[in-house]
Amino acid sequence: MAEINQKDMTDFRCIRCHACCRQEGYVRLRPGEADRIARFLEMDLLSFTRKYTRLTRDRQTLSLVEKENKECIFLGNDGCRIHEVKPGQCRDFPLKWKFSEFEKICGWAKNRSRADYNPSMDRPSSSSK
Ligand code: SF4
Numbered sequence: 001m002a003e004i005n006q007k008d009m010t011d012f013r014c015i016r017c018h019a020c021c022r023q024e025g026y027v028r029l030r031p032g033e034a035d036r037i038a039r040f041l042e043m044d045l046l047s048f049t050r051k052y053t054r055l056t057r058d059r060q061t062l063s064l065v066e067k068e069n070k071e072c073i074f075l076g077n078d079g080c081r082i083h084e085v086k087p088g089q090c091r092d093f094p095l096k097w098k099f100s101e102f103e104k105i106c107g108w109a110k111n112r113s114r115a116d117y118n119p120s121m122d123r124p125s126s127s128s129k
């Protein structure tokens with residue numbers, strides 16, 4: 001697979017394949033995000049925190065919990081169930097991530113790396129995931 005450099009990313013269009021939501025790993029919550037998601041779900045903050053978050057190993061932040069199959073707890077059949085208030089970490093993927101191997105995860109990047117890539121085949125989206 002050919003590597004994608006920063007210049008190639010100018011035509012990034014999230015195709016909403018949700019591969020990034022199936023990736024094992026922390027979805028860290030930034031200040032205020034737990035509160036915002038709890039309100040969106042019409043839950044009180046304590047109940048939300050107990051049910052949907054865990055403390056990261058470095059004990060610095062809360063992360064969303066995962067399902068048994070390791071995909072994000074909020075990934076539903078139609079995509080992210082908290083799309084309107086999803087964490088900044090999700091919104092920032094992959095454009096603001098310093099993660100050189102994102103192309104092994106991201107569906108758009110996999111398409112982009114194909115020799116027969118055609119940008120018009122991408123389903124446009126204003127945000128990732
Ligand atoms: S919060 Fe939504 S966008 Fe973020 S990983 Fe979970 S399902 Fe995906």
Ligand code: SF4
Nearest residue numbers: 014015018020106107
């Ligand atoms: S950011 Fe990439 S992996 Fe995530 S939904 Fe969009 S195209 Fe798929």
